[in-house]
Amino acid sequence: MTSLTHHHDVFVGSTGDGHTFVVLNRRIPNAERTLAKAGFTAHRDRTVFLLPPAPAQEAHERVGLVFDRLLAHTLDMVDLSWTTRWSPSGPLPEPSLHFRFANGTVTATAETEEAHRLLAANHFTPGADGSSYQPPAGLDERELIHVVVQAETHAYASGLDVGIDLGIPTPDLVRAKPRPASTAVPGGPAVQPARRRTA
Incomplete structure (x- = not known):
């Protein structure tokens, strides 16, 4: 799984x-x-x-x-x-943008007009309630992670704070991919860009 x-x-x-x-x-x-x-x-x-x-x-x-x-x-x-x-400048404000992972998808909610515009710019589509958004259809789980990282990076650059809920309440529910006993250490870096907050 x-x-x-x-x-x-x-x-x-x-x-x-x-x-x-x-x-x-x-x-x-x-x-x-x-x-x-x-x-x-x-x-x-x-x-x-x-x-x-x-x-x-x-x-x-x-x-x-x-x-x-x-x-x-x-x-x-x-x-x-x-x-x-x-942030070295003091306490962070309450997030104006939230992402929640559950059941193989992600839901975004926006608390401000700027957050609404940012989600639309990142191709999230609004739900019927007017405050929740869904990512583009047909994405697999890795692609969902990518669109959230992309939107969060955009939010950070725009000065918006973001909340993320992975749907993992306790450490016992954290899962790693099983590794074969004979896995060799690959040489050289992978191709996915690294991401690190530097707030």
């Missing part, structure tokens, strides 16, 4: 109860050591690593360290965590 967390070499997210997690979907040199140095502990089969609930600045810096070190080995990384949202 596939999962939202299966589609990238490195997937960073947050559970509903405030844990930050990193999922490794392939073997990456020194990844476990890097995660341990950043304060993450192995949770399941050395493929899921957890950071307990922590202040946003701390989680932000720890995930930044992981991304910096792993970039030498892969670009196929995605960060959809909410626990790492932090």
Whole structure:
């Protein structure tokens, strides 16, 4: 069974109860050591690593360290965590744009006119209630992640705050893709662009 967390070499997210997690979907040199140095502990089969609930600045810096070190080995990384949202200028406002993953799709909701316009510009279509939006039809799960990352990056550049709910309430529900015992370490970086918040 596939999962939202299966589609990238490195997937960073947050559970509903405030844990930050990193999922490794392939073997990456020194990844476990890097995660341990950043304060993450192995949770399941050395493929899921957890950071307990922590202040946003701390989680932000720890995930930044992981991304910096792993970039030498892969670009196929995605960060959809909410626990790492932090700004040196002070507390973040309530998000004006929300994305919620559930049942193989994503629903977006907009709280402001600017957020409505941003979703429309990213090809989300409005629902009957006027505040929820759906992504373009026919996208697979990896493509859904991509359109959310793209819209969130656009929102960040526009000064809009974004909330993301992965539909994973607790760490026990975080899933990693099973790895064959004979998996070799691929050489060179993957082709997917890396993403890291630098708020």
